[in-house]
Amino acid sequence: MIEFKDVVKSFTSGAIKTEVLKGVSFKVNKGEFVSIMAPSGTGKTTLLNILGCLMKTTSGSYLFEDRDIETMNDDQLSEIRNKKIGFVFQTFNLLEKTSALDNVLLPLVYSDIYPADASQKAVRLLEAVGLKERIHYKPNELSGGQQQRVAIARALINDPAVILADEPTGNLDSASAKEIMEIFKSLHSQGRTIVVVTHDNNIARQAKRAIFLKDGKVEREEVLR
């Protein structure tokens, strides 16, 4: 489903060219729960931005469901993000002053089709992540773990092909972190494809397979369970 082939990404600042990804290749199959383990400052965010179609590669190829992402224009990338990718961020990225329900509905604002039962679906998703009683709460009225659960519900509203999580537990205490990882596991057991990018070895090891990144290259892969 996801195929990275010799992906290189470099940034130029003035005369200085920094190569962050130096030929990364890996695959993620449908229904897999994969973690990409990379220490801070080794191109983790860049990799995630490319995976999430928020950024293009400098060279190499990125196939998403057999479609070449590199050839797509901004509108097509936006559509892929809207329909195929559910993002979960380290800092939750919820809209402030906006209820949990409306946050979950956000991706649908930009969908071509707005299902008649959108609100019910959002409520069901919030119930599924254990926020039945808090659907009208605003982010500042929720704990970090609860906010991340809203973000997961938001990532699921469009039934994406893949859930892309960037350090999803990075801002959470260990109890909440555990709860969030349990949600990911349960989503995986329902057949969802999940990619978690993290620098935390404990988190990485909760996936089925881990890809270890070092110095902008894949160092090794490990099947965990």
Added chain:
Amino acid sequence: MKIFRIVGVSLGAVSKHKMRTFLIVLAIVVGIATLTVIVALTQGANKTILQRINNFGPDAVMIKSGGGRVLGPATVSEANLTKKDIADIESTDGVKLVSPIQVSLDMPIKYGNKFTTSWVFGVESSWQDAWRRGASKGEFISDSDNEQLSKVCVIGQTAAKDLFGDANPIGEDVMIENVSFKVVGILKKVGQSPVGTDFDNLILIPFTTASRRLMNQPRYISMARTIVYRPSQVKAVSEKIREILRENHHLAATEEDDFTITSPEEITKMIKSTSRTLTLFLWLVGIISPLVGGIVLMNIMLMAVSERKREIGLRRAVGAKQKHIVFQFLAESLALTFSGGFFGVIIGFVIAMAFSFFGKPISISWQPFAVAFIFSSLIGLFFGIYPARKAASLDPASALSQK
């Protein structure tokens, strides 16, 4: 519809950022209110001008002694129109009537111990038709009054009020420069003369009495008012009269006219040119102040864009296209300028009403609404597009990583 959902997002943002909304709306309100007041005032002024031109008469031509005088009457001291002039004008094609007038300005008028000054016109009975103005009470100057050089007068309402207060002046004697005249009628009220003076501060006496007894000008006539059959003839008749008078006055080709012919067209030109500078200035202020509102809008929207980079990044991450972001921010600007425009018009009207309460002529019509609507949309679009495009052009990955 996606478009309505995005408008919903914009309206949500407007209501969530109350201080920002308040400041922008305030700036637009000030601008649009100013514009509304100015539209109401200039329209009011134009209405007054039209009324004054109407008072002059669309089918009238004034002939005055002396050259180069567009505004104000000619007086007996400068009179140079002859009886032959009048007779020749009367027999010109298209001329319905000619009414000669002797004029003396600011004559002392006395009744008992009351004293005032007023314009005094010596007129024939045709004056009524020439000015479409007769006596509202009592009688007008008759032909026999003119034949007998009667010492009677018809008094304008300002002069009547000055001398008699609320008492009935008819039958009373007033002294015009030490000559006693009996008041036989009260002149119909008209308000301002085309020149802008009080046309009710006027006393009419028989033409002959004025020429021979009061003003000592038996030979020449100060002015004449001509009425043509159709307003469209005014120009041609004016031209014809000019030829006749130049010939009668033996003017060489190089000499300038020693008389002035005034038609409604010239009155319009004259009045408009005097008010043009002021109108221009008002419009300038009226247009600049909403523009300042627009600059405030742009400024605050630009700040909003940089404050909301993360939000923009998030929206892009969940699938918003660039055009959706442009549309969202533009709709926000428009919502703000429209509300500013709406309240601006209302406040502008209240201010205009206050002006009218203090005696300024104003005109309330649909135009200020249209101007405010168009102007606020233009401001919203023009000053909103740059921040909106800036928001849309943000790189989604780096916008998301903003702290």
